[in-house]
Amino acid sequence: MGQEALTTVRPGSGEFFDAIAKRYDLLNRIISLGIDQGWRIKTVRALGLAPGMRVLDLATGTADLAIMTARRSAGVDVVGIDPSREMLAIGRTKVSKGGLDTRVTLLEGDAQQIAQPDDCFDAITIAFGIRNVPDRARALREMVRVGKPGARVAILELGEPRSGILGPLARFHVHVVVPTIGALLSGAKEYRYLQTSIAAFPEPETFAQQMRDAGMADVKVHPLTFGVCHLYTGRVPEGAR
Structure with missing residues (x-):
């Protein structure tokens, strides 16, 4: 799928990511300076997994x-x-x-x-994907539905730091570095979507309330790397439905 085809599909959709799939891993490593793997480790640790459990x-x-x-x-x-x-x-x-x-x-499928x-x-995760879901509230309810009572939920997502001494530098990275490197490596100007979707993601406490x-119960927000990324954790309560 070329650049022309990208303009006919919804940014953030499956078809959109089909077009940049071959370079997606490289883009992640470069744009995050390799820190994204450390974020994933923290996500897995937050699940408290034991043998015999099933994770979505x-x-x-x-x-x-999934592999990690x-x-x-x-x-x-x-x-x-x-x-x-x-x-x-x-x-x-x-x-x-x-x-x-x-x-x-x-499996091919939709979080909604x-x-x-x-x-x-027994546990549910989503890393750098919830901001691409059109109906986030529906996806979050679906996580509760498929989770067993007590199942832990861990959501890893990028955000735009709005305060702090490193806020301006982080915003420069999101607004300039991310779309520029993304466009150069992927060959698609539409990779600027990554920057706009990060900037548009709700404030941490707003998403936690969602x-x-x-x-979800016991929802907590864990800032990572000066707030460039957040790990949101929660639990499917007893009698959730």
Whole structure:
């Protein structure tokens, strides 16, 4: 899919990410200066996983978080869901090369309408994907639906720091560095969407309240790297439905 095709699809959709799938991992490493892997480690740790548990990774993309979850959690199975076929194809190659075919399953799907039964996952994650979901409230309610009572939810998302001594530098990175590097490496001017979606994401406490409104309990906000990224954690309560 070329640059012309990108203009006909919704920014942030599965088709949008199909077009940049081959360079997505490289872009993540460069744009985040390699820090994104450390953020994912913190996300996995927040889940408190034990052998026999099942984890759902929404917006799994090329399966970085799904693979890390399986590697760092013995006896845990992961189901990754994403709307981009090209991202999933790359993810399946990575899963196979890592010898994780029996523990990591990747499926095409939508976070707003998860094709999984009620109460079937012990933990749910989504990294750098919730801002691309048109109806976030619906996606958050779906997480509550498919999570078992007590299931932990961990949402990793970028944001634009609005205060602090490093705020101006971080905003420069988001507004100038991210779209410039993205456009150069991906060959798509539409990669500027990443910058606009980060800037448009709600304030941390506003999004945390959206998680509570969807039915999650014990919601907490964990700023990472001077607020460039936040880890949001919560829990599916007993009698959530």
